[in-house]
Amino acid sequence: MSTHRLRFKLNGADRDLEVPADRLLIDLLREDCGATGTKLGCGIGVCGACSVLVDGELVSACLVPAVFVDATAIVTVEGLARDGALTPLQDSFIREGGFQCGICTPGQLIAATALLGEHPRPTRDEVRSWMMGNICRCTGYYGIERAIDRAAGAR
Amino acid sequence: MTFEYHEPRELGPALDLLARHGQDAHLIAGGTATVLLLRQGLLRPGHVIGLRRIESLGGIARTSDGGLRIGAMATHRAVERSPMARAYSPALTDAFASVATIRIRNQATVGGNLAHADPAQDPPPMLAAFGATVTARSSRGERTIPVADLAVDHFTTSLAGDEIITEVVLPPIVEGTRxxxxxxxxxxxxxxxxxxxxxxxxxxxxxxxxxxxxxxxxxxxxxxxxxxxxxxxxxxxxxxxxxxxxxxxxxxxxxxxxxxxxxxxxxxxxxxxxxxxxxxxx
Amino acid sequence: MKFTHTAMVAVPRAKVWAQVMDVPAAARCVPGVASVRPSGNGKYEGTLAVQVGPVRLVLDGDLAITARDENAGTAALRAEAKDSRVGGAIRATMSLALAEKGGETEIRIETDLAVMGRLGEFGQAVIKRKADQLMGDFAECLARQASAR
Structure with a gap:
């Protein structure tokens, strides 16, 4: 097994570490970087729990080889709030009840952050088609939808 | 899974690696399919060749005759969002936009999709209906294969073991075609x-x-x-x-x-x- | 998963029967089969290599004839094999029926196949198609061999 030196930014901080060729991004984040905010759900790219941004693009960390993130900038849920100040989206999730058990929430927040980055005032259809791949077993999705609407209005 | 990972910056070295390691090598483009096959242990290559740094495999552009060239490493989402692809035909961008989720479309590539040859995929039937071809390169040379003739069975293509899909080329659309x-x-x-x-x-x-x-x-x-x-x-x-x-x-x-x-x-x-x-x- | 395959062979039933009951010879008619040898008690062990796109499987296992009735031209077979590299196994019970039809022989093979472990990841569509290809090639090859004898 070959090993590979990766230099990348995680939530703005420089990282430099060596990983085996078969490392996945989810394990790079959780095990090597200690960033356990990102959750592992289905492990096959379907549920959205491990959603992260790589160079601004929304991807499933469980499907991305770690070697792919050399020289990229990654944002995980830990990178949203600045100095303890929640983003409008995080604040809206709390106000609108956008979560219950919370396991899917890091992925929901990252996916919705990417959505608002591309569509600052998304239509209902845009919200639903974008968030469709982030599964939640508790909320019934209405709270998530309201939270995104509220955050979009606050922008 | 234990393998050597290679990430050449040019197509030439990638073709050499593929020719040298033969059946013991597997290409990885976006990785959505290959990562799962590796994880399930269904695929056990000694060498994995990453294509992501090869710039000549990227890009989406109109061709001089009014067709469209999509680099093999263009992601589904790049096609979906490309004004040039939409100008060629909204049905083309619709087909790419209907694949799975945004996360998958951000990662999965056009060439990887075609090489994986899963018969339930969305882009291949649409590309075939437009009469698209793929360009396949190997250290022996280059050839053109109609997308309609690329898949020959479940997960099986007519590509030779040492060939890499470099691009998909869509011919100009005849006036009045829907x-x-x-x-x-x-x-x-x-x-x-x-x-x-x-x-x-x-x-x-x-x-x-x-x-x-x-x-x-x-x-x-x-x-x-x-x-x-x-x-x-x-x-x-x-x-x-x-x-x-x-x-x-x-x-x-x-x-x-x-x-x-x-x-x-x-x-x-x-x-x-x-x-x-x-x-x-x- | 159940499938039925039939093939017509332009030789008398008795000849086809003798051929099919010679397991090592008949097994050579299945593409990808290597090294079939008797292992005692009416059992045979062997290897079957199957390729699905980039995935190569090597199934190691054995085959037993569990019942045979030469007069009726019927036999029952059981095959079990596993791929230890990928992790997975198959178990198949097959019933073979040879019927004389106008001087020719119809070979009919009904298979009930169970796929376990990672091999199941391929999904039914792929497995059924591979089984179809194997059995189709097998029947064709038997027909060829029988006519040549």
Whole structure:
């Protein structure tokens, strides 16, 4: 097994570490970087729990080889709030009840952050088609939808 | 899984690695399919060759004759968002936009999709209906393969073991041609199709069908060309399509699975072929 | 998963029967089969290599004839094999029926196949198609061999 030196930014901080060729991004984040905010759900790219941004693009960390993130900038849920100040989206999730058990929430927040980055005032259809791949077993999705609407209005 | 990972910056070294390691090497483009195969232990290569740093494999651009060139490493989402791809045909960007979720589309590549040859994928039938070709390079040279002839069985292509898809080239669209991609999704919006229909159609000045190209996904081991439907449509007038669409059942070979029985898929193939044609003739 | 395959062979039933019951010879008619040898008690062990796209499987296992009735031209077979590299196994019970039809022989093989472990990841569509290809090639090869004898 070959090993590979990766230099990348995680939530703005420089990282430099060596990983085996078969490392996945989810394990790079959780095990090597200690960033356990990102959750592992289905492990096959379907549920959205491990959603992260790589160079601004929304991807499933469980499907991305770690070697792919050399020289990229990654944002995980830990990178949203600045100095303890929640983003409008995080604040809206709390106000609108956008979560219950919370396991899917890091992925929901990252996916919705990417959505608002591309569509600052998304239509209902845009919200639903974008968030469709982030599964939640508790909320019934209405709270998530309201939270995104509220955050979009606050922008 | 234990393997050596290589990430060449040029196509030449990638072709050399592939020629040198033969069956012991596997290419990784976006990784959505390969990572799963590696994780499940179904694929056990000694060498994995990453293509992501090879710049010549990227890009989406109109060709000088009015066609479209899509670099093999362009992601599904890059095609979906490309104004040039949309200008070529909105049906093309629709087909790419209907794949799974945004996360998958951000990662999965056009060339990787074609090389994986899963018969339930969305882009191959649409690309085939447009008459697209892929360029395959090896250390021996270069050749052009119609997308319609690329998949030969489940997960099996006509590519040689040392060939890499470098690009997909779509020919210029004949004036007056209409195109559509419809995907039947009875379960969830991010699922593979139960049946999908890609079609291009051109009307003569008298309103009859002058040319049709129809490919179905998910109802056989490869995308399937509905030749009988195409033949039956030629010369027909609009509103006269039900009979032609009914012929699709003779061309497909669906199997029973979680997305339906083969009999159900056969019926749905007829329904969705007719709907696709109706949309094109509206 | 159940499938039925039939093939017509232009030779008398007795000849086809003798051929099919010679397991090592008949097994050579299945593409990808290597090294079939008797292992006692009417059992045979061997290897079957199957390729699905980039995935190569090597199934190691054995085959037993569990019942045979030469007069009726019927036999029952059981095959079990596993791929230890990928992790997975198959178990198949097959019933074979040879019927004389106008001087020719119809070979009919009904298979009930169970696929376990990672091999199941391929999904029914792929497995059924591979089984179809194997059995189709097998029947064709038997027909060829029988006519040549």
């Amino acid at each position: 195109a559509a991609y419809l995907k039947f999704l009875p379960k969830t919006a991010d699922d593979y199709a139960t049946v999908s229909v890609a079609a291009t159609l051109r009307l003569a000045s008298d309103g009859t069908v002058a040319a049709a190209s129809i490919f179905l996904g998910a109802v056989g081991p490869t995308p399937i060309r509905a030749r009988r439907v195409e033949d039956a449509l030629r010369g027909r007038a609009r509103g006269d399509i039900g009979e032609a669409a009914a012929l699709v059942g003779e061309e497909i070979d669906p199997v029973d699975d979680a997305r339906g029985s083969s009999e159900y898929k056969r019926r749905m193939a007829r329904v969705w072929t007719e709907r696709t044609l109706a949309q094109l003739l509206r």
